[in-house]
Amino acid sequence: MLQKIIGLTVRDVRFPTSLEQHGSDAMHTDPDYSAVYVVIDTDCGLKGFGLTFTLGKGTEIVVCAVRALEGLVVGKSLQDIVSNFRGFYRLLTSDGQMRWLGPEKGVIHLATAAVLNAVWDLWARAEGKVGPSYQALMDPKQIISCIDFRYITDVLTEEEALDILMNANEGKQQREDQMLSHGYPAYTTSCAWLGYSDQQLKQLCTDALQNGWTRFKVKVGADLEDDIRRCRLIRQMIGPSNTLMIDANQRWDVGEAISWVTRLAEVKPLWIEEPTSPDDILGHATISKALAPLGIGVASGEQCHNRVMFKQFLQASALQFVQIDSCRLGSVNENLAVLLMAHKFKVPVCPHAGGVGLCELVQHLILFDYICVSADLSGRMCEYVDHLHEHFSSPVVIRNAHYMPPKDPGYSCEMLESSVQRHEYPEGNVWKIENKK
């Protein structure tokens, strides 16, 4: 059986999270967590599920972009794709007409991520593997063959990447066993979205502490006095030895970021996330330099377009924590490139997750990073947000504030059909009711 791809469907799935201010921050005050959900059908009945994450309005634009890519996918066999996955990545990202819409950024790249995530899911299912985490990608040469090194060979060649993976062969089994028994460390963002009241913040923090959480992220950036009050409150609740991070979601200019975060230094944040425009590499470098004496690092990546941007952030020492995103970059293929570059620059990877399905997807990437690339947990943790997991057929499992390795074959992207139907925009029942209000 060739596993020929015979169809691709794409759906606009939205959750009305803005009603309760879940996910709110200084720039995104009313996010409706949404997914562009892709299903690939094959001639043997096997399906691949993929998605990318959006915030509500505009999801239909990404749906259109996926439709524009459809012709490059349907008709191919899975074997053709994975035997030259780098070539297939290039086919999607370098189409002579569509690349004008990016290249490798914005709506077209989100669409590429959704499609490629579905292909990775299909591949893992076809092989009966829990992947694309460590199990599906054990052969270093095969891993390398999935990465498009164009534009990054000045910092990472294929040979260097292969060396990194070969060096990590030692101790792989122990690390895999360690992950299976203890899981990968996580931090929570669920307690302190910007729209939450102090009362809510306190309750969620108390619950999280009881459930073993030791690392917390707080949204900041709208009002300095309010930030000082909320950060003091949360620091008081979690005590001096737990970890606190702050996230401004691109709210400030460079100088403003430095002065604002300096005022918040008293609560001892480990990092300030997205202090300014996600495209301002040199601005991030200036902020990093200014905040280093205060012991505060800079984290960024959830809106970093592609591997080229990450390359420059690393070259410019502009961030101290790399926040890969499973749905912003060009799927596993491009995330692999960033994991390897981050390893070369010795910058820890602390992925962005949450949203719709990002935790489900990114768990594969962090396991791969630890077992096959970095072999190191110091300074590393993965974001966790406690929303919308119930809509997935293999939801993420958290135990004692750690991601436990997934067990089902695939890339954990499959959503429950009943959830998709109810939340499809605008015809789903959830939206029919909301729109009538």
Ligand SMILES: C[C@H](O)[C@@H](O)CC(=O)C(=O)O
């Ligand atoms: C709009 C999103 O909820 C955003 O605030 C998420 C984010 O910045 C994070 O999880 O980090």
Ligand SMILES: [Mg+2]
């Ligand atoms: Mg963030």
